[in-house]
Amino acid sequence: MSKVLFSSQFPSKFLPRLLDFCRKLKEEGVKVTLHQEIDACRSLQYINISNHNDFYCTLKTNLLSRREDIQIFDEIFFHYWDFSKKEIMEKRGTDYTTEDEPAEYPDEKEHLYLEIADYAQDDLKEEKEFLEIPAYSPAERLLEKDFSTFEDEYLEAIKKAISLIAQKIKIKKSLRKKASYKKTHLFDLRRTMRKKLSSKRGDY
Amino acid sequence: MLNSIDDIQKSMEKAKYICDRSLATSVYISQVLGKPLLLEGEAGVGKTEVGKVIAEIFQTKLIRLQCYEGLDSAHALYEWNYPKQILEILLSQTKKGKNDNLNIEKTIFSEKFLLQRPLLEPIQAQSEVPVVLLIDEIDRSDEEFEAFLLEVLSDFQITIPEIGTIKAKKRPYVTITSNRTRELHDALKRRCLYHWIDYPSFEKELRIVLTKVPELENKLTQQICDLMQRIREIDFLKKPGIAETLDWAEALVALNKDYIDKDTLEETLGCIFKYREDIEKFRELYREGICF
Numbered sequence: 001m002s003k004v005l006f007s008s009q010f011p012s013k014f015l016p017r018l019l020d021f022c023r024k025l026k027e028e029g030v031k032v033t034l035h036q037e038i039d040a041c042r043s044l045q046y047i048n049i050s051n052h053n054d055f056y057c058t059l060k061t062n063l064l065s066r067r068e069d070i071q072i073f074d075e076i077f078f079h080y081w082d083f084s085k086k087e088i089m090e091k092r093g094t095d096y097t098t099e100d101e102p103a104e105y106p107d108e109k110e111h112l113y114l115e116i117a118d119y120a121q122d123d124l125k126e127e128k129e130f131l132e133i134p135a136y137s138p139a140e141r142l143l144e145k146d147f148s149t150f151e152d153e154y155l156e157a158i159k160k161a162i163s164l165i166a167q168k169i170k171i172k173k174s175l176r177k178k179a180s181y182k183k184t185h186l187f188d189l190r191r192t193m194r195k196k197l198s199s200k201r202g203d204y
Numbered sequence: 205m206l207n208s209i210d211d212i213q214k215s216m217e218k219a220k221y222i223c224d225r226s227l228a229t230s231v232y233i234s235q236v237l238g239k240p241l242l243l244e245g246e247a248g249v250g251k252t253e254v255g256k257v258i259a260e261i262f263q264t265k266l267i268r269l270q271c272y273e274g275l276d277s278a279h280a281l282y283e284w285n286y287p288k289q290i291l292e293i294l295l296s297q298t299k300k301g302k303n304d305n306l307n308i309e310k311t312i313f314s315e316k317f318l319l320q321r322p323l324l325e326p327i328q329a330q331s332e333v334p335v336v337l338l339i340d341e342i343d344r345s346d347e348e349f350e351a352f353l354l355e356v357l358s359d360f361q362i363t364i365p366e367i368g369t370i371k372a373k374k375r376p377y378v379t380i381t382s383n384r385t386r387e388l389h390d391a392l393k394r395r396c397l398y399h400w401i402d403y404p405s406f407e408k409e410l411r412i413v414l415t416k417v418p419e420l421e422n423k424l425t426q427q428i429c430d431l432m433q434r435i436r437e438i439d440f441l442k443k444p445g446i447a448e449t450l451d452w453a454e455a456l457v458a459l460n461k462d463y464i465d466k467d468t469l470e471e472t473l474g475c476i477f478k479y480r481e482d483i484e485k486f487r488e489l490y491r492e493g494i495c496f
Contacts (some may be wrong), residue, residue, distance in 0.1 A: 031390065031394075033394045035394055035395075036394060039237060039239065039397075042237060043233045043236070043237060046232070046233065046236045047209065047229070047232075047233075053225055054209060054225070054229055057225060057226040057229035057230070058229055058233060060226070061226070061229060061230040061233055061397045061398060061399055062233070062397060064398050065242075065390070065393035065394060065396070065398045066393075066398075067244060067384070067400045070400060
């Protein structure tokens, strides 16, 4: 008999996305255990998940266990949930909002806020249907976006991605200095030249 | 009972601990889930104080275990009261004249002859409100002790061979602090919630100093915090934490200073730096007019 790990009131549609987020963290090298994922789910029942800052802090305290992972977590979190980093970072100070007064969200993020609020209001009846309902996809949203509306962070990410792709597809010239593992008796002119030129003896 | 993150944050501020929302969230989640809270950060940023403040806001007892190299279960968990056990044996011999070995053994290995150490005390606590267990500077203890803590932190139970397993009636609020002098084992970390306490921002530090040292003038407080922020930008062996800021502020109050001049700074450098090399480096930078 399986143990009930969290209340049935937990928005079930939200669970696959949370697990997907944890998977993304693991892909980037953050050690997230199953227990931590379960605890993160349980924790979300006690907070107002429509409050971005509380949502961020709760996931962070549950899923991280090393300081070095904070930066990776932040990068993935803000990209995955599409929250405003500035908004959350500002609230990390001493000022805070009450749960009854949710913070104002920019228009472009409003639909996301509503989406998360919807998740919170889901009941048990909808549990079976969650796979049939189209879920939010960050990749699809990015495809629809115009380049002119991209923020600096996105543009930086695009630049990095382009340079990574360019590295992969560039014409590679052989810079081999050691002998190949291939069994061949042919004379390697370039290697011999390099070896002679880098030789300190200067006997060429 | 504090039922929300706001409640925790406000209560901590009432207890004169200025904390940000993320720390309040961690404390709240730790309370509702009954999970230990692992606090990491540089020395002097207020990690130990969190444990004390939690005890204060929940109006409960604080039990502190200060870790050190060589700490073992006898010092952390329990120990048999050997002198008392010997006395009991002698007394029973004089009373009965005959040695009832079985009865004596049962008697002397009962809870009555157990010396409670900091880890056993919260587990045996009978109070309605859970007590706060502060395991301070766990990175100073040996790895063997860390492994020993696993049973306590996951199930809140302790096995004593002579008595059996004792389980906590109420899960204590556990706060663990570490200065990261060594990396803790993953097994311990995954049993805890994690929070990194960083050096405070200028605004936060200003609020902390004004709260903790209210007799300090506003202008002088600003001067102190500003200098501290600039010192932390430089690569010293030991960057001053908030504890050093408060020490310095209190020293300036004791010296009746209204502003910081060169002589005052020279006289009170010991409050800010803890290494001779840092003091010399600071003097050199000050002489050259870099940053100060």
